[in-house]
């Protein structure tokens with residue numbers, strides 16, 4: 294079959310690889326009908342995530358048709374149409390029973406590596422480094438879904454791929470980011486990053502009743518998309534984020550701050566961002582946490598920081614004193630996808646939201662490598678790429 298394969302920094306290729314096979318009785322094999330490129334894939338593309346190996350199949354946002362099921366898989370049958378959550382879940386361990394799906398205790402087959410790196414393992418993820426199991430990803434014609442009897446969202450008839458594909462990652466990710474803010478009707482929610490995750494966080498914060506939502510980015514098309522949803526926008530290259538947020542909140546700062554940017558934050562001319570870039574080049578720091586610093590500084594005392602943006606390792610110069618003394622609450626994590634999908638699927642069916650608004654590019658899987666660059670460079674108005682194998 295054909296798939297997108299990682300060979301090193303900036304080197305993703307469209308290649309022929311062996312077809313997947315059932316390896317365990319709970320597995321399923323699906324034929325991918327649609328998949329997408331996520332901001333998290335860019336961290337792999339840019340060489341920031343440890344634990345990738347040349348030859349790894351990438352992709353963790355995908356859906357398709359069940360072609361084959363393992364003997365013990367009673368939940369799925371051939372022909373079912375499913376979205377596959379990017380977090381692989383057993384559905385049975387202590388964490389899964391509590392709904393903490395992204396830290397499932399049993400699906401990371403490289404648990405020992407993760408235990409060493411993080412203290413305790415987290416869930417297995419598709420197409421995302423050997424630290425999280427090294428499972429072949431979904432930017433491919435076929436995928437083996439391990440623990441498929443639990444790791445799926447069944448799609449009812451009458452919905453297009455484009456309406457439901459993002460249930461596997463960015464829609465619940467934006468939603469969880471907003472839910473973790475415990476939004477009150479008087480809240481200002483400031484959201485850094487108007488990429489796909491930011492777009493869903495904006496719409497989720499509005500659906501959850503925020504007084505005002507402020508979107509921060511520097512890419513015109515992304516800011517327009519945010520404005521169309523009802524957000525106030527700030528271009529961080531044209532004005533001071535801190536000054537404008539204080540202005541919009543009577544000098545008090547936003548109650549809730551969401552980091553939908555993560556470890557590759559840009560910043561122009563600030564001292565901290567120059568330091569991060571220098572340290573990252575010298576391998577003295579893994580991440581560029583400019584957005585985190587800005588959120589700590591501008592957030593209203595007793596406010597909440599919600600962090601869906603991905604970080605990889607060790608961060609420098611975090612003003613923890615400010616955070617402690619202001620009494621900020623931090624919420625973060627990879628998304629507990631299946632915790633939210635029943636509710637979100639219902640909201641799609643009821644027409645509260647149509648997630649396809651975010652798609653700007655639909656191309657064949659063979660054009661995947663070029664699309665990584667278009668998405669990364671935000672060329673051609675690119676916000677979200679869907680690939681058709």
Ligand code: NAD
Pocket residue numbers: 331332333334335336462463466485486487488489490491509510511512515529553554555556557558559560583584600601602603604626627628
């Ligand atoms: P993206 O790269 O398309 O979007 C990031 C946006 O941040 C870009 O539009 C960029 O211009 C903007 N940005 C950069 N520096 C900024 C700054 N200083 N201030 C404000 N905006 C800035 O990616 P995405 O797909 O939207 O993903 C965003 C983040 O969410 C990534 O880190 C990704 O890994 C992460 N993510 C996390 C989960 C999860 O489960 N927690 C799931 C999906 C994605």
Ligand code: ZN
Pocket residue numbers: 331332333334353354379462463
């Ligand atoms: Zn993702």
